[in-house]
Amino acid sequence: MSGPLDGTDHGIGAGTGYGYDPARIIALRSRSIDAIAALRDIRCDDPLAGEAIRVVRLMCQNLEDSWLPLVNSIHGSTAMVAWRRAVDVSGGPDATGHPCVITRLVDQFGAFSRWIGSTGLDELSDGQLVDRLDHIAERFRRSAAGGGSLLPTWAYLDRILGEMSARLDGVRADGELADLWWDRLGPTGVDRLVHVLDAAGQITDLDLYGDTGPSGHSFERLGSDLATVFGRLAASHPEARDVLVERSTSSTHLAALVASSPDAFDHVTLVTITARLVGYSTGTGEWADRPRVVDRHRDLDELLHALGGSPMLALQLLSDPAIATALATADHVDHGAVEAAVAAALSGPAVDPELLGDAAEVLGDFVAVSADAELNLGTRRGVALAWGTFAPLIAPKLDVRLPVDVVVPASDGPSTQVIHIGTYDELARFVGQVVDDRSAQLALGVVVGAFRADQIRLATSAIDQRPHLTVGDARAQLAAALADVSRMIALVDHAVDRQDQLHAFRHGVARSQATSIMTLLGSMVSWYAPGAPLAGRISTLTTRALTSAIGATRPAAVPDTGLDAHLAVDFVATVLALPLHDATLRARLGLAGVPTTTWRELDGLLDELEAAGDDDTARHRVRARLRAVVDADADLDTYLEMLSAASGESALARPTG
Numbered sequence: 001m002s003g004p005l006d007g008t009d010h011g012i013g014a015g016t017g018y019g020y021d022p023a024r025i026i027a028l029r030s031r032s033i034d035a036i037a038a039l040r041d042i043r044c045d046d047p048l049a050g051e052a053i054r055v056v057r058l059m060c061q062n063l064e065d066s067w068l069p070l071v072n073s074i075h076g077s078t079a080m081v082a083w084r085r086a087v088d089v090s091g092g093p094d095a096t097g098h099p100c101v102i103t104r105l106v107d108q109f110g111a112f113s114r115w116i117g118s119t120g121l122d123e124l125s126d127g128q129l130v131d132r133l134d135h136i137a138e139r140f141r142r143s144a145a146g147g148g149s150l151l152p153t154w155a156y157l158d159r160i161l162g163e164m165s166a167r168l169d170g171v172r173a174d175g176e177l178a179d180l181w182w183d184r185l186g187p188t189g190v191d192r193l194v195h196v197l198d199a200a201g202q203i204t205d206l207d208l209y210g211d212t213g214p215s216g217h218s219f220e221r222l223g224s225d226l227a228t229v230f231g232r233l234a235a236s237h238p239e240a241r242d243v244l245v246e247r248s249t250s251s252t253h254l255a256a257l258v259a260s261s262p263d264a265f266d267h268v269t270l271v272t273i274t275a276r277l278v279g280y281s282t283g284t285g286e287w288a289d290r291p292r293v294v295d296r297h298r299d300l301d302e303l304l305h306a307l308g309g310s311p312m313l314a315l316q317l318l319s320d321p322a323i324a325t326a327l328a329t330a331d332h333v334d335h336g337a338v339e340a341a342v343a344a345a346l347s348g349p350a351v352d353p354e355l356l357g358d359a360a361e362v363l364g365d366f367v368a369v370s371a372d373a374e375l376n377l378g379t380r381r382g383v384a385l386a387w388g389t390f391a392p393l394i395a396p397k398l399d400v401r402l403p404v405d406v407v408v409p410a411s412d413g414p415s416t417q418v419i420h421i422g423t424y425d426e427l428a429r430f431v432g433q434v435v436d437d438r439s440a441q442l443a444l445g446v447v448v449g450a451f452r453a454d455q456i457r458l459a460t461s462a463i464d465q466r467p468h469l470t471v472g473d474a475r476a477q478l479a480a481a482l483a484d485v486s487r488m489i490a491l492v493d494h495a496v497d498r499q500d501q502l503h504a505f506r507h508g509v510a511r512s513q514a515t516s517i518m519t520l521l522g523s524m525v526s527w528y529a530p531g532a533p534l535a536g537r538i539s540t541l542t543t544r545a546l547t548s549a550i551g552a553t554r555p556a557a558v559p560d561t562g563l564d565a566h567l568a569v570d571f572v573a574t575v576l577a578l579p580l581h582d583a584t585l586r587a588r589l590g591l592a593g594v595p596t597t598t599w600r601e602l603d604g605l606l607d608e609l610e611a612a613g614d615d616d617t618a619r620h621r622v623r624a625r626l627r628a629v630v631d632a633d634a635d636l637d638t639y640l641e642m643l644s645a646a647s648g649e650s651a652l653a654r655p656t657g
Contacts, residue, residue, distance in 0.1 A: 029071045036063050304337035314345035315355055318362045325369050328379040338378025339385070346386030356389075357408040360419040363390060367422040370430040380434045384443040391451040395484035398491055400424045424491075432495035438504045445508020448488055452509075455481040573606055576626070576636075580606070591635050598636070601629055 039060035044053055304327075318324045318341070327338055346363060349356040366383060369375065375383075393406040404421040421427060435441040459481035466473075492505060579586040580599055586592055605626050612618035630636045 032068050301334035301337040304341040311344040311348040311351050314341045315348040318345045321365050324365045328369050328375050329373045335378035339382040342379050342382025343385040364421045367430045370433050375433050380437045380440040383434055384440040388447045395488045398487040428495045441504040442508045445505040449509040452485040594633055
């Protein structure tokens with residue numbers, strides 16, 4: 001016979017306008033139980049009512065022994081996989097006075113059961129197997145949502161899952177077979193697969209039927225296999241991808257599909273899928289009013305984590321202002337996932353320099369969003385981690401009187417384009433939100449410290465290539481390189497109300513501070529005193545400073561007079577010791593005019609500093625006296641100021657008390 005699952009419209013209620021709705025059977029079962037309970041409660045002591053009571057007892061027994069088991073059997077039978085919603089939802093009685101739904105169901109139950117058992121699964125075509133699985137999956141999903149039991153159906157379903165998984169194994173391993181599947185199924189068959197995929201996702205999430213069937217097959221495995229197959233189909237058949245995106249209501253498998261086959265999706269499709277997931281997660285969007293039985297947040301998180309490994313895709317996604325705004329301000333998302341996606345997108349130019357313009361525009365969007373809303377923690381941390389991408393562009397433009405506009409190469413040719421990031425105050429407000437989170441603040445400090453190290457490296461490399469450069473020119477070149485770092489630190493200072501709110505930032509800067517000092521001093525030795533015996537002392541001092549920087553692990557334990565000051569004293573001592581013990585070096589550094597008495601005084605203070613050891617109070621006192629001696633001589637003052645940015649401006653500032 002022609003069955004209800006072969007692609008035609010045969011089956012229970014076919015051609016009649018009537019069908020079977022599981023919710024009605026559940027309601028009928030509930031009313032039957034209530035009726036039995038009500039009949040049991042009927043009591044009467046009047047002897048004249050004896051016959052009536054006997055009829056009540058007989059009715060109760062018949063309902064309990066015959067009617068209720070039949071309803072339970074109907075509800076749990078494999079025949080119910082072919083239900084379809086009745087066109088006449090009234091469910092009125094037929095000519096015999098019985099409910100049409102039940103009458104037609106009972107009439108066709110035997111025939112349908114025989115049809116199921118008469119066809120071997122291996123004899124079914126791919127389309128028929130998909131069709132049958134679609135009906136069973138829908139039966140499971142609706143019963144699960146209603147709290148019904150499907151244990152009698154599980155054994156038969158397990159056979160179908162096993163057959164489908166076996167076929168999918170071949171499709172997953174063979175691209176040509178995936179193409180053949182598309183040819184066999186066509187858009188209609190793929191649409192049925194989408195339905196199965198959705199049902200598999202929801203049933204897995206509900207977890208009402210255990211992990212696996214008798215043979216180890218499960219909806220979870222089926223969903224995973226189907227997602228992989230769809231990945232293959234989407235890569236070579238855009239029609240399959242479009243069917244999935246347009247018809248699927250399963251955010252779980254939409255996210256899994258993008259994660260497994262990101263290259264199969266263009267920008268528009270990626271934005272469409274993510275917008276749908278954002279709508280699920282935040283309660284907004286096209287499908288926000290649909291009832292949901294599982295939490296969709298994890299699906300969006302899965303997609304964002306996948307994008308964290310693909311900077312180009314992440315940047316494409318965040319280039320959509322609406323998506324960027326939603327993700328940057330969403331509360332109910334995995335902050336780690338948002339951090340990964342934001343950091344990947346803004347770091348995209350490291351993978352492809354042509355993406356610099358797009359990344360700068362995304363940063364500008366975040367700055368604009370921060371004017372009206374609070375950025376979530378993931379966005380703040382992602383921005384901090386990727387700040388180094390923009391530091392060389394933004395730092396030279398930091399001026400309170402001017403807008404922060406950066407010039408980047410145009411994406412469509414050799415020309416350039418100007419990207420507006422914001423005004424100085426807008427950028428400061430944005431940075432203020434970033435550093436409001438201590439983890440983001442620490443990361444930003446590390447990035448700014450690395451920026452400073454890069455600036456020193458670039459400047460010293462340029463000086464190395466010009467052996468006849470005068471001291472004044474070298475000084476100017478270093479000062480220009482470090483001025484950008486000073487402007488960046490000033491922006492962070494401007495972003496907060498009190499300097500004691502920046503302990504984590506200064507700690508982050510200090511992590512690379514000693515390395516910067518060593519780089520600069522090593523260059524100075526090679527420029528002015530190659531082979532000098534002072535190199536050993538430089539190494540000892542800077543190594544101690546580096547160890548101190550790495551050893552301080554709690555940002556809150558890094559006050560302005562602590563780690564930064566400790567490093568600053570070592571820096572001052574080292575840069576003064578270089579010319580103190582080498583007259584030739586003094587001349588090359590422009591310090592030949594410093595009086596001998598001043599050098600002697602400095603020598604004595606350096607001895608006191610060494611004797612102070614780790615006594616911070618004594619070291620701070622010596623530092624103040626060193627600074628006073630330097631201030632009294634214009635040449636020494638200029639020399640120290642030229643280098644001060646390399647070890648943290650705040651720590652080397654003139655003492656305030």
